[in-house]
Amino acid sequence: MPKHVVSVSIGSSRRNSKAEVYVESLGETFVLERIGTDGSWEKAIELVKELDGKVDAFGLGGADLYVYAGNRRYTFRDAARMARAARKTPMLDGSGLKHTLERNAIRLLEPQIGWKDKKVLVPSAVDRFGLAEALDAAGARTLFGDLIFGLGVPIPLYRLSLLQKIAYILLPIITQLPFQWLYPTGEKQEKEVQDWRQRYFEWADVVAGDWHFMRRFMPPNMQGKVILTNTTTPEDLEFMRARGIARLITTTPRLAGRSFGTNVMEAFIVAVAGKYPLSEADYLEYIEKLNLRPEVTELQPTLG
Template identity: 80%
Template sequence: MPKRIVSISIGSSKRNSRAEVHILGETFVLERIGTDGSWERAIELVKELDGEVEAFGLGGADLYVYAGGRRYTFRDAQRIATAARKTPMVDGSGLKHTLERRAVQALENALGWRGKRVLVPSAVDRFGLAEALDEAGAQTLYGDLIFGLGLPIPIYRLSLLQKLGYLLLPLITQLPFQWLYPTGEKQEKQVLDWRQRYFTWAQVVAGDWHFIRRFMPERMEGKVVLTNTTTEEDLAFLRARGVAKLITTTPRLEGRSFGTNVMEAFIVALAGRYPLSEADYLAYIEQLQLKPEVTDLQA
């Protein structure tokens, strides 16, 4: 019997998918089930599948965000996580901290980060990526206030982002999640407003795909997008806007790259235990040879 990993997503059901993976002598089925923004439906699905699957991923919402070494929990997402009493549930944050940091290091020769203008629309949910870009010498704009709260305040220093995180995240994580992040049908809608100028400034746009897609301007010639969770339709969307290269931090399976929550749940199922340490994740990243995948969109 194959081992089943299910991502329960608050996002659109149009992006549902399923892939079968044969690795290390075992068969795994990776599924993504969207609830179109319904938190109650997500909770029902978790209760229904609890104990029947190897691991859950939580998609379309963050369970945890980080500022420096501190972790904060979103109240809405916690409701879903507590519904899983037998099966471990992960949101991808453990893998983001390791896999995306390694991806930045692996792309040094290809992109040359020092001085590169990089836009990260939301950095607190990808603090490992933010730290790695800072260490690599990129000129990074952390857009958490711009894209998360709609405030025209760009942040260029990681230390400032961290201090703001300490101050604001205890309050922000108690707000309804849909106030902060597109869920359900909103993931399919674009917002064309003053925030597009930050995309124009950037040479590389990195981070969460739904934030990137939601605010991306019509023209993106020559730019690089570093993200994951992309489908064939997303690739067509990027090509139409002139994006030069798409780099995904997770491998493409059955025509799409799965989210970090799915891949983290996959590693948990492979390990057969939870929780895992940062050293554990790094060991499995090496064992599975997880590397950034570069797609030349204009070839």
């Protein structure tokens, strides 16, 4: 029997998918599956209870369990309820992999992108603090959009140290709020918002981080820009092409036509390892062993 990984997501069920992956170096087949509950925490909790102990690892999708600022970790109340429903099967939200895989991706992409002074918009940096730190260390001109996109406050942050100080004050409060107040869930993931926030996309050369935040606020004209993200479907690629986006980079390879979220890939690594929890060194070891590398997709036809 192949090992089975299920991402239970409070996102849209329209994005459901299932893929079989054969890992040659291990001689094993894995089934990676994503099941959306259209914004319902109760459905998600019931599904986790039903599958608990019957699958090898859970991903917690469409939401964060943890967010980080510096070395401090904060837990979302809503997501913690769902995580507690898994009593036998480990549940991963992708935060461990974001901290390792996405840092690594910035380093590996240096020859292609040249990060120094590149204008990069990260709509939500507390969701991907490792990515934010790596961009900062690489010398990118990074705009951290947490106040803009998360809270609707028109204050761009350009210093990671300032973001960290604000996060220390706000995150203990924010993580206790209903998650859907902060992040698009269910059908809201398909809706677009055309407002003042679009000008920050126009400023950027690269937009990096969570795809749903990007898609929700993205302006119609993204000519020549680069997207660095995860969890993209064939429909998402068509959406990007129509907006003129030049290049999509996913931090994990595309499987069965789509890139899976970091929660799925983290659960996949735990299933491969056959143990939990994993240390940062463990994640790095399996990233190397499984040859997880950023995948670059050129979206616009080249003339010539």
